[in-house]
Structure formats: C-alpha cells, structure tokens
Amino acid sequence: MKSLKFKTNVKCGACVAAITPEMEKLSAESWTVDLTHPERILTVTGEMNQSKVVEALEKSGYKGEIIS
Secondary structure (H helix, E strand, O other), rough: OEEEEEEEEEOOOOHHHHHHHHHHHHOOEEEEEEEEOOOOEEOOOOOOOHHHHHHHHHOOOOOEEOOO
C-alpha cells in the first residue's frame, strides 16, 4: 500500500478534528497526524493524489507540504 507523508501546521487534537471532514472525503485507506513530531507529519495511506490531500488541508484552513 502506498503512503504519502506531508509536513503540516496541524498542531493539536482540535486541529485534527477540524481537518477530519475534508480528509474523510478522500478515498484514502487511512490517515493519521503525528502530533509529537516537530513537523506534525500527516501520513495518508492508499492510492492518493498528493494535490488532493493538500487541497483538503487548505479547505480546512491548514497547509501541507509533501515530504515523501
């Protein structure tokens, strides 16, 4: 299964809750945000287009930058 990682500005549980509606609209297998990592890494698993993930974050008021 393919995984994409993004550096984000999602900082807390409330931020994760804010992005959840848009992230759930994606056809991702799963997604998680590592809030303990300094760069708040969002990992999306599944066959995803990276621009769709960034767009979903932006619709929620956050930013994401692909790192892998």
